[in-house]
Amino acid sequence: MKNLTIGVDVGGTNIKLGLVDSSGKIRDRSFLETKSYSSDKGKLISALADAVLNLLGKNKLTQADVLGVGLGLPGLIDPVRGIVHVLPNIPGWHNVPIKALLEKKTGIPTFIENDVNLITLGEWKFGIGQGCQNLVCITLGTGVGGGLILNNALYRGEGFVAGEIGHMPLNEKGPVCPCGGWGCFERYVGNQTLLAKARKTFKNKNMGIQDVFALANQGHSQALAFWEETATRIGNALVGVVNLLNPRMIIIGGGVANNFKYMGKTIEKIIQQRAMKVQAKMVKIVQARLIDDAGLIGAQVLVQEALGIKS
Amino acid sequence: MKNLTIGVDVGGTNIKLGLVDSSGKIRDRSFLETKSYSSDKGKLISALADAVLNLLGKNKLTQADVLGVGLGLPGLIDPVRGIVHVLPNIPGWHNVPIKALLEKKTGIPTFIENDVNLITLGEWKFGIGQGCQNLVCITLGTGVGGGLILNNALYRGEGFVAGEIGHMPLNEKGPVCPCGGWGCFERYVGNQTLLAKARKTFKNKNMGIQDVFALANQGHSQALAFWEETATRIGNALVGVVNLLNPRMIIIGGGVANNFKYMGKTIEKIIQQRAMKVQAKMVKIVQARLIDDAGLIGAQVLVQEALGIKS
Numbered sequence: 302m303k304n305l306t307i308g309v310d311v312g313g314t315n316i317k318l319g320l321v322d323s324s325g326k327i328r329d330r331s332f333l334e335t336k337s338y339s340s341d342k343g344k345l346i347s348a349l350a351d352a353v354l355n356l357l358g359k360n361k362l363t364q365a366d367v368l369g370v371g372l373g374l375p376g377l378i379d380p381v382r383g384i385v386h387v388l389p390n391i392p393g394w395h396n397v398p399i400k401a402l403l404e405k406k407t408g409i410p411t412f413i414e415n416d417v418n419l420i421t422l423g424e425w426k427f428g429i430g431q432g433c434q435n436l437v438c439i440t441l442g443t444g445v446g447g448g449l450i451l452n453n454a455l456y457r458g459e460g461f462v463a464g465e466i467g468h469m470p471l472n473e474k475g476p477v478c479p480c481g482g483w484g485c486f487e488r489y490v491g492n493q494t495l496l497a498k499a500r501k502t503f504k505n506k507n508m509g510i511q512d513v514f515a516l517a518n519q520g521h522s523q524a525l526a527f528w529e530e531t532a533t534r535i536g537n538a539l540v541g542v543v544n545l546l547n548p549r550m551i552i553i554g555g556g557v558a559n560n561f562k563y564m565g566k567t568i569e570k571i572i573q574q575r576a577m578k579v580q581a582k583m584v585k586i587v588q589a590r591l592i593d594d595a596g597l598i599g600a601q602v603l604v605q606e607a608l609g610i611k612s
Numbered sequence: 613m614k615n616l617t618i619g620v621d622v623g624g625t626n627i628k629l630g631l632v633d634s635s636g637k638i639r640d641r642s643f644l645e646t647k648s649y650s651s652d653k654g655k656l657i658s659a660l661a662d663a664v665l666n667l668l669g670k671n672k673l674t675q676a677d678v679l680g681v682g683l684g685l686p687g688l689i690d691p692v693r694g695i696v697h698v699l700p701n702i703p704g705w706h707n708v709p710i711k712a713l714l715e716k717k718t719g720i721p722t723f724i725e726n727d728v729n730l731i732t733l734g735e736w737k738f739g740i741g742q743g744c745q746n747l748v749c750i751t752l753g754t755g756v757g758g759g760l761i762l763n764n765a766l767y768r769g770e771g772f773v774a775g776e777i778g779h780m781p782l783n784e785k786g787p788v789c790p791c792g793g794w795g796c797f798e799r800y801v802g803n804q805t806l807l808a809k810a811r812k813t814f815k816n817k818n819m820g821i822q823d824v825f826a827l828a829n830q831g832h833s834q835a836l837a838f839w840e841e842t843a844t845r846i847g848n849a850l851v852g853v854v855n856l857l858n859p860r861m862i863i864i865g866g867g868v869a870n871n872f873k874y875m876g877k878t879i880e881k882i883i884q885q886r887a888m889k890v891q892a893k894m895v896k897i898v899q900a901r902l903i904d905d906a907g908l909i910g911a912q913v914l915v916q917e918a919l920g921i922k923s
Binding site for chain 1: 688745746758760762763765767768769770771772773774775776777779780781782783784791792793794845848851852853855856857858859860885886887888889890891894895
């Protein structure tokens, strides 16, 4: 049984847990509401530890039956020292040694990683990216995140903050971004921007992004044009990534990627037109496969890689 | 004596050879004129092999006294199979198995690499980048090249063409580039563009880029503004690289980098203003140190890495 991992995917709203086996299959799950603990990080950590132990107990397992806990966190973390620097959407978390705190409470080796990196690891080993040595994973949502597999390993960067595709500038001049920069890719295709644009385009204050998707499904020309324009922006941003990193694959995930069927061809077209020929020829643009489970499954990969176990 | 390498740096005009020791010191040198052989690649390869053997003989060495030959080439190559796909500035080179051809003629293990990657290897192990695990090296000249050291190794990409920083777009709309794209960084700061701009700015058809440098040295305000604007462009291009790769260092080399003292602070300022805080805080922008010898010295690193010898 020593091939199991407990994956924990901490989001701003929910915390998902999964008991994952070495084939990337989720055998059991549980959930916590992040908000119930937002004012007290000590309580949240205790609740996390309890949830991990409960998931074990429910499956008639003990600590010795799992390789470890893999924890995905939405923010700046130090995976080597096991410290959370800051979680932008969960107040009060500054320099928390969560690895040590959880290990003390659960007695299980614990590894932490940025949530987008976990998704990337999941897609790489058990999703659409299997067998790829060099790939880029982007998540399109409220923010635009990115993870990099380079030379057959997760590339974290000097301070573990590599992959910020959402903050690559699309133009020398452009809208100011909360990151302090301007013209960032995220400012053109983040959910808030798309929502505002949808409401303006369709003159409907209650319009949601999924409504534009539904209209596109009905063949509505303005809705199709909306996704075409969004895809053009995404393609423009990826040209630089393709020329710089020469990846085999770019995986597109996150909520907006549900509209991949209206965007995939346009993204591909822009890259074929605008990127260098050799790079363009060898890159595949694909939709993420594991969707909501990518983080939990990536936790299995994280733990195995950290322990030096070949998957 | 088994710590010597012969470095060969093939350029469009000259071919430089160097006998390099394991401390990165060039003990002896020789030269060939590329143009004398441009119409006959067979003759060029024979001349290269002769030059390698002559450099050995001149130093009273035999094939057994060197670890190998490291060859830097200005074009698309396959370092694993030892094949030159194409050299844009040297006609007639298509799918040439140069590694095998040279090994047959010299009897010395030969390794090939893209020229900018060799410069990057040189600066990493023996230049300004010593000790860095994650760095980006850019060369500013007729073209704008780039090399990447990521996770303490040269990152080549899926088809060995990673690092094309010169072809990362600066804007969604911009001047057409010979690569087939548009708005590429190189189109804003490549030598041809800078030369045309200098001649227009100073209303002098014979103006050279070094003249703008000389004027800046005299405190000429238009010349200082010229370099400031160029540096702003470079900074804008590097913001995306910094956010994506979170490097420890960006090394700026190539001819234009001779004007680093007029550009360094502005590049730094743009990155501090526009890149994400964590990434900006940990990246150093520095001038290349090995200048014209970087490729030859990098050949020593290439050969040692290929043979698994720690430097």
